[in-house]
Amino acid sequence: MGGAASLSSTPLLGRAAQANPDQPAPQPQDDGDPAHYKPTFFNQEEYLFLYHACERLFPQDENGPGAQALGVPRFIDKQMNTPYGLGALWYMQAPFVEGPPELGYQLPYTPRDLYRGAITPINTHCLIRYNALFAALPPEQQDNVLHALESNTLRFNDIPGAAFFEQLRTNTLEGAFSDPAYGGNHNMEGWKMMGFPGARADFMDWINQEGAPYPFGPVGMPPKANPYSPAFQNDEEG
């Protein structure tokens, strides 16, 4: 992938943070609070984009917390360091040929490539079009950009906007609803919103209660219960 734009991240980051004082910028520390997570794959400019784009896809509202409070950006950053992030779960043999959408994903890019290749050009587009980075735009303009990506009217560096959008949407929903061990679904708030009881996995007495609501809140996996996450992120299975 050739980079169309070479943006120096520092001054832009400063601009974005200043332009949006209501939204706390991620701080370089990890005390378990999703807002304080320091990304290991994404650079600050990329992470700031992610932080705000995920929130538009899954916003805080009367139903409960949004992607930021759920730790979705943290989840996605962690996933980039798994075999999944490296594309190891996909068939990635050349040649790569475009085809009708029904025949599925045909790009030579891994999830990492999609994020790395699309975020900076999207920010450049936002600067040209709106004179601000994505993170600093008002929500309505952020939504316009996301709609343009979803409908594939924006296309960067050979990455169709829709391909990036679907990657982002997929990972955002994964982060909202996977076990908190992976970094998202903070305090199981995603599961609480849905009414999903997590790892209970025993409904012997709740097979049919004639439509009554399930009475118990969720439980997560004990932190060390799963050898495949998060301590063993580079495990073959992902």
Next chain:
Amino acid sequence: MTDETSPPKRPDVLIIGAGWAGSIMAKELTEAGLTVTMLERGHDHSTAVEGTYPSSIDELRGAVRKRLFQKLSRTSLTIRNRPDQTALPYRQLAAFLPGEGVGGAGLHWSGCHFRATEDDLRLRSATIERYGQKFIPKDMHLQDYGVTYKELEPFFDKAEKVFGTSGEAASVRGQKTGKGNIFAPDRSDHFPLPPMADTFSASVFRKAAAETGYHPFSIPAANASQPYTNPYGCQMGPCNFCGYCSGYACYLYSKASPNVNILPTLRRDKRFTLITEAQVLEIMLDDTRKKATGVRYADLKIQSEKTLEADLVILSAFQLHNVHLMLVSGIGKPYDPVTQTGTIGRNFTYQTITSSRIWLPKDRFTSQFVGAGGAGVAIDDFNQPGFDRGKAGFIGGSPIWVNQAGLKPIAAAQGSGGKGEPRWGSAYKSAVIDQYRHSFGIDAHGSNMAYRDVYLDLDPTWRNAYGQPMLRMTFTWKDNDIRMNQYVVKHIGDIAQTMGATRIGLNSLQQGQPFDSRVYQTTHLNGGVIMGENPKTSALNRYLQSWDVSNLFVIGSSAFPQGMGYNPTGLVAALAYWSAYHIRRTYLRNPGPMVSA
């Protein structure tokens, strides 16, 4: 089990693939006194490791990152809708999910365990008898299996007893009994376990379907409704509706799998050897090309190629891989859709499935996370042999069912929105939550007919990690099957009205809509190495023996001439027991073709 680190001596039998079909054949042939070596491309899998609670019920690691499924990075296939297109690689698992590792797709399946109808097994003859030859559309390859329900009945029965299947019969040895499927053919015995309980959604459907005038019954489930010990001494625990069947290894030993129901007894048998991480690359033939001598395989543990010889070879990998191995080994003649000659790759079929959705009032919670993969309530009114296709104007049919298998939140969220509804933002979020709490799915799980230009062959461009051409799938939906689906889905609407739905989202196939490889449908792929009575139109005889290579038997849904309305595993297992019975009774006494071509 013989230790695989000691180099296996020449076994009597080589079995390719450690799923249901391979495990059944291994059990039967070791019982016959033969030494059997089973080769599996993936890792070993056991409940004690893959099924350990709670890591076994992690949605991200399980169904989302596809832990138990085929590793596409090594090998996939290419897909196109029409022969004039360039097929492109299936780069991300979506529409169907072949398994990998010991247990195969039988480890991560749901457990719906049907027999076949009498007509399913002789669909060409039955269609001509009922509606005349002209009723068969041009270019539809409608065929009989060459085996009847009556012949298979003892083997359906045996499979149910091995699987510990829960269900309720309607007719046993000619006597009416219970509240089972009144359209199902007579049985020699009851199900080994009583039916699974109805989830709330299934109970709503059962009541509404009966009120609408249909005949609901409990789906036969290879999920144990009670503790069970099968004829091999393998034990199952009662299912607690945890909701982690499809895509997961059952942590409770409740869902039947080769790993739980057959392999424990095989692993204790000195005649049995299991070699894992052994990717079979070729079935080797002698100079006459009429006899298999063994297999060539990649030992993935040491990255080296090896060969093994045997007297008898059983090909029992997943349907797609059975076809692929036949083609790359040069066994039989590849199917050519232009001349309609050749048999390998012919009659490839799928499952015509669409899922509709029903919303109940806000004070009714559907608890979709509760479920068991094989449990649910179905009606067979549009699938049973007596349903008048002449009036409806299509061949085939479709059960309708509520099969609440346990819906997890990532899958629920990914599947919400679209088709005019928001896919993100606040409105989407509210809709996802509402849909998860108050709705449930109703499926039309229909048959899929075989057509002249729907087939499998080798791709000219893309290769697997072993340098072999990958399989190429040419598949799309055809008029007969689209109309069948539309007809049946319309009746889902009637039932939904009866149950007081606040909103009904019907989903049917549309004319001109191509098969979409990006959306999960089912893993019920059939055909390509089909059984039959004529070597010009089938690759196998009625005993699943290759017409071309008589010491090769090819077991699996690859043998189905067309896709039936039911899930395939029950018929796969019955055909495996049927084939094994005739190998033991006839072939071993007098090796050679069991039917003269």
